[in-house]
Amino acid sequence: MLDALSELSVQGRRLRVERVIADKAYAHHPTREVLRRRRIKATIPERLDQIARRKAKGSAGGRPPAFDPDIYRQRNVVERCINRLKQFRAFATRYAKRAAYFRSEVIIACIMLHLR
Known part of the structure; x- marks a missing residue:
């Protein structure tokens, strides 16, 4: 699925995907990493276990990924x-x-x- 995200072909024209809006099933790290590498913005909510794991690590857990509820x-x-x-x-x-x-x-x- 993610290989098809970089470019779509619509009636012979190539379009660049600018943003992906997905549910929590796609919130895992490899998906976000592929999207980041292809410079595609992601609007995917974090799963509760990911939030808890990040907070348990403290400052080493990093900041939460950007999420815009209006776009979602x-x-x-x-x-x-x-x-x-x-x-x-x-x-x-x-x-x-x-x-x-x-x-x-x-x-x-x-x-x-x-x-x-």
């Missing part, structure tokens, strides 16, 4: 959109083998959701 709230919009699209069985199970067919299913599902 944007993740909710994407999660809700995907959950609404998963109401459609073809989207949830990905019956379509080709990307063009899957894209068509997503567009049809979006149109149906919009018309409701």
Whole structure:
């Protein structure tokens, strides 16, 4: 997953990923290190065990990673959109083998959701 984060291709153009917003499952050190190396900003909340371990080390534990709760709230919009699209069985199970067919299913599902 992280190898695909450095650059995305959208209709033949290369885009640079500037920020990753993820949940606590991606809060481990190797993920943050790869993102830092690729100069991608991360908005990932710390897990409680990581906070406790850092505080137990005292000043040797370092400072907590930057976290902006306002930016993290944007993740909710994407999660809700995907959950609404998963109401459609073809989207949830990905019956379509080709990307063009899957894209068509997503567009049809979006149109149906919009018309409701």
